[in-house]
Amino acid sequence: MFGTSGVRGPVGEDVTAELALRIGRALGDRDRVVVGRDPRDSGRLLVDALAAGCRECGVDVVDLGVAATPTVARAVAWEGADVGVSVTASHNPAPDNGIKLWQPSGQAFDEPLREEVEARVRADDPDLAAWDGLGDRRTTDTTGRHAAALVEAVPPCERSVVVDVGNGAGGVTVDALTDLGCTVETLNAQPDGSFPGRPSEPTPENCESLAALVREGAADLGIAHDGDADRMRAVAGDGEFLSGDTLLAVLAADAAESGDRVAVPVDTSLAVEDFLAERGVETVRTPVGDVYVAAAAAEEGVAFGGEPSGAWIWPDETLCPDGPLAACRLTALDAERPLAERAADVPTYPIRRESIEADAKAAVMERVREAVAAEYDAADVSTLDGVRVDRGDGWFLVRASGTQPLVRVTAEARDPDRADALRETALALVEDSRRE
Template sequence: MGRLFGTDGVRGVANADLTAELALGLSVAAAHVLAEAGTFAGHRATAVVGRDPRASGEFLEAAVVAGLASAGVDVLRVGVLPTPAVAHLTGALGADLGVMLSASHNAMPDNGIKFFARGGHKLADELEDRIESVYAEHRTGAPWDRPTGAGVGRVRDYDQGLDQYVAHLVGVLPNRLDGLKIVLDEAHGAASRVSPEAFARAGAELVTIGAVPDGLNINDGCGSTHLGLLQAAVVEHGADLGIAHDGDADRCLAVDHTGAEVDGDQILAVLALAMRERDALRSDTVVATVMSNLGFKLAMEREGIRFAQTGVGDRYVLEEMKEHGYALGGEQSGHVIILDHATTGDGTLTGLMLAARVAQTGRTLRDLASVMQRLPQVLINVPDVDKSRVTTSAELATAVAEAERELGSTGRVLLRPSGTEPLVRVMVEAADIEQARSVAGRLADSVKSALG
């Protein structure tokens, strides 16, 4: 069995790769591993379980709940809520474990399982490895130690989760949003109720699109992976800005009043300056990944803000933040972590904080985002290749070296296997967009040739 856990939980096509049996077995294994680790010592364990609106989430939720309860864990079922809401409630309710069923920005046929430890933090790699190991042991025949009678877990719906989470979001804002007109694109996802409620309570005038989930339309031509509808709506309604989430609302991208995209790097730059102004940017440092645009790093240096760089994945950003006590970090894709108020990327919180900066300064988002100038960057996804050989292929290493010589000091190349999909990402940055496209195209061909 290959490694089940990727950079963001276990993910695959629901009912093909990710079956009810797998969801149940992993949940039982997680309960046993956390019990062994002492997480449940001295008390009856409780888990918070939530999901996004995907149709497959209904049967996967039932499997996860059954697995946890069969292992003696009481379950609080919070229903359809964003991933960061499940993380927040895991901490706020003092639960020992959180489980979120979502494939985030992936298409509807996919789904995923994400575990949170006590406090709402993602599980460490070694715990995920142990869960896989225990699951594999019992899948091959070793019997589970199962409680009976009063020892089995109890299951109840926890209906207060949405209001509790929204109150938290609005309560941490530095100022209200009165006077702003904002378009929200909810990707027909998990934030379809949460985000409009939070922005409305904060005082914004709203236009909402993509907020009618039917179980099948999540991320379908809308949300943070398809900004066209939001861009058109912002211009049509004369809004001050637009906010787009993905399916589980752990990320946020934005659109300024002209319809131009404001990506995660620009959002990070705006929030970094805002937080430093109110002495909330600890060590005057922001954390970002190797995928961040070079223009972001240059802007932060110019503003006297230090830049700490990590590998791709919000979990690695979070690890760097926790290790050094930093308050802000994120990814170009829109995963932004504001550690004083969230334990994971939170798209609704990010959008609220961005809008609060617009309201507080009276400046347009376009003006605020101009603190950094994005260098031309081309990203090509190369599917159906052996992504495990990215770092070992001699042919590919030669192609990368040639590209780096051509770009010199004015650009950079990054190849990386996706942590959640069967593909390799080719990123090229250059001073000239045509050069970036040319080099990226040649490298994509090399990836196909070397790893296909």
């Protein structure tokens, strides 16, 4: 039921008001819950159902209305609550919605906490309060407090910025950048959960209008968010939509000093590791998913955590991926030195990605693990998330999709021919495992 991103799926199928009610009841041992949602219209009834489930168990509910996910995560501590709930499907398409849970530290619920809530949902045996012990529900707006926190965390900067809000909940970025002294132009700024301006996920293809506006309008940089603004992607002043690995390298190099560590998922480019190593910064690999990156970022000596998909975590601020904070910090960096110049410093290596259909993906992965264990030195193999084999001059990763009947293959090397060879090796492993 609960993946690393909570419950997520099509409304009326995987995600229903009944499920939201039961999740609210499953949080019935808490005292106070903060809830907010992205602009999807289905979020209204899901919030109402979840709040009803909390309140009938005696839990008070603080309703933030439409709010960015990092605003919700930060508000757990601000409101003295025990849990935060984001009703959002993040970058997923409009027919989807979801429910993600947050701790007071800003970190998403880890696996033990998710399992605890899921067990209570399945048991469906809530401890309902008496008629005179029902929880309260009040509304408040913490977006302004989030914007103020960003302004406090980032130095003033006078830049020309185009922000593509993606019809989502990320308007806090516009407020914060304006308060920092920037001239801000917006795209798709009207919240609309049908995402009429562009699909919610901020990919190069979906952000072509942003790139063109930055390039032709001579803005200093462009910012793009997904529906709930936990993700941030960027366009440099020359109109180039920067890769997630390049952004990760640039942000991490600013956040970390020599001797620090940076948390990154197993599918991060080798270029990030090389770039940071030159600066005396070590990379720590985690499973894919911001909850795992956040857990690593919470450890001593880890100054930053990031995923190439657009999730960026500064543990000194919050353990939630905060897209608006990333937007403000990136803009401040651009004011010191143009983003295009910083990006040019980061090496680019050939990386190959493939997806292979596999209905029995768990069995395929088990056979891949066995084959790799028999062929490669254990010191070169990681099974942290899928199977990753380090060959010194490159690596390959075989990993089952968390949501689709696919096995994903990634291969990278500093040399194109070597990257192709590692790709073929990984594909052969998967194909052989499918035939067994």
